Structures are given as structure tokens and as C-alpha cells.
Amino acid sequence: MRTPKEIKAEVAALLRLKKKLPKLSPHGHDNHACVIAQIEVLNTPMTEDTIFERGDAEATPKAKLWNADVRDSAEAALKWKTGESFEAPSVDWEMMIKKG
Numbered sequence: 319m320r321t322p323k324e325i326k327a328e329v330a331a332l333l334r335l336k337k338k339l340p341k342l343s344p345h346g347h348d349n350h351a352c353v354i355a356q357i358e359v360l361n362t363p364m365t366e367d368t369i370f371e372r373g374d375a376e377a378t379p380k381a382k383l384w385n386a387d388v389r390d391s392a393e394a395a396l397k398w399k400t401g402e403s404f405e406a407p408s409v410d411w412e413m414m415i416k417k418g
Contacts, residue, residue, distance in 0.1 A: 320399050325360050328398070331408040332357050338415050349414075352391035355384060356407045359395040369393055 320328075336353045343349055359369070369392045371377050372384040384392065394410070397403035 319401050325399065328406050328408060329357055329360050331406070332360075332411070335408055335411040335415065339411060343414075347387045348385075349411075351384075351388050353411065355388045355392040356395035359392045360399055364392075364396060366393065366396065369396060 332353050336350060339349045339353065341348065341350050358364075369384070369389055372382060372392070373386065373389050375383060378384075391407070394403065395407045398406050
């Protein structure tokens, strides 16, 4: 499990990177929605089930509905937060910006 200090630093990194990211990827994926979902996961208690349910149109208000790309990004943040993944979510976004 990541410490509050690590989580705070990662949220700050994601906010900084979001300003540099194009809203949409070349494939039409909403980069900003993905980053916002990652920040939400880092700032609130969530489980994999919670993330999965955000893709259920019947159980989730439309304004809070996440598509598959957003859920994948949210899940990556959760895995980092719980220590299941070593690489912070911001690393992928940094690489995308450098490639851009």
C-alpha cells in the first residue's frame, strides 16, 4: 500500500501531466478522462468492483459512467495504490508526452 505522501505526490504529477496531454489520443481515447479517473481512484477508497461498476450503465448515473479505456486507467492507478504494481500511473503519461 502506498503512503499518503506517495499518493499526494502522484496526484500532483498527474495534474501537472494532464495540462500537457492532448485531450484525445490519436485513437480518440479521452486522455483527460483517464487521468481524472486515476486521480479519483487515488483520492478515494475504491475496489476493483467499484471500478467495474462504473462501466455499468444501469447501476451508474450517466455523468459518472466510465468507458473501458477509463476503467483500465483507473485500475492501473488502483494497482499502483495497493502496491500490486511498481510503476506509477504518471510514468505512462510521461512516455506518451515524450513520444508526442
